[in-house]
Amino acid sequence: MGSLKEQFWDPVAGFGVTFRTMFRKVVTEQYPFEKLPTAPRFHGRHQLNRWPDGLEKCIGCELCAWACPADAIYVEGDSNTEDERFSPGERYGRVYQINYLRCILCGLCIEACPTRALTMTNEYELADTSRESLIYEKSDLLAPLLPGMELPPHPMLLGADEGDYYRGNLHRIDPDAATEAEAEA
Numbered sequence: 001m002g003s004l005k006e007q008f009w010d011p012v013a014g015f016g017v018t019f020r021t022m023f024r025k026v027v028t029e030q031y032p033f034e035k036l037p038t039a040p041r042f043h044g045r046h047q048l049n050r051w052p053d054g055l056e057k058c059i060g061c062e063l064c065a066w067a068c069p070a071d072a073i074y075v076e077g078d079s080n081t082e083d084e085r086f087s088p089g090e091r092y093g094r095v096y097q098i099n100y101l102r103c104i105l106c107g108l109c110i111e112a113c114p115t116r117a118l119t120m121t122n123e124y125e126l127a128d129t130s131r132e133s134l135i136y137e138k139s140d141l142l143a144p145l146l147p148g149m150e151l152p153p154h155p156m157l158l159g160a161d162e163g164d165y166y167r168g169n170l171h172r173i174d175p176d177a178a179t180e181a182e183a184e185a
């Protein structure tokens with residue numbers, strides 16, 4: 001049997017906590033009916049970025065895959081040719097997969113990427129009903145084509161030379177002339 005204080009005062013104090021909480025601001029989020037924006041640097045789904053003419057920034061170097069602690073990334077690189085150019089340099093990522101059953105969204109892969117090809121979006125709705133659908137292919141991860149971009153393969157369409165292209169001194173050049181220049185190089 002407790003003391004007189006424990007028998008009478010403690011229950012009153014307990015209800016006091018209940019009543020105090022009843023009048024506090026509710027913090028429950030009504031997800032999925034109301035979707036609140038995430039923090040700006042929230043680590044969500046990845047994105048493979050493009051240059052302003054639509055070519056891919058990924059050079060298939062696999063550094064992201066080596067940096068990944070969960071072994072969630074699979075990359076196969078390949079060489080660009082004069083007829084089929086997917087990225088401005090020598091190499092591009094022919095196969096690119098991220099397995100979201102393994103990914104812990106830590107962001108080490110985007111730190112490792114030398115070309116800023118790989119970044120993370122704020123998208124967090126990654127649940128699905130099959131294991132296969134959670135292995136994202138390159139086509140799922142590539143950034144959408146914005147106005148002024150063209151779907152690769154195509155030659156570098158902007159800037160007088162590679163220096164202009166990478167420095168961002170961009171003006172549009174004739175695609176046929178670019179193809180001829182590449183063939184001669």
Ligand code: SF4
Nearest residue numbers: 068103104106107109
């Ligand atoms: S976010 Fe982390 S776990 Fe996910 S693919 Fe990148 S390195 Fe791997």
Ligand code: SF4
Nearest residue numbers: 058059061062064113
């Ligand atoms: S995303 Fe970046 S690190 Fe990964 S293969 Fe492409 S260029 Fe290399």
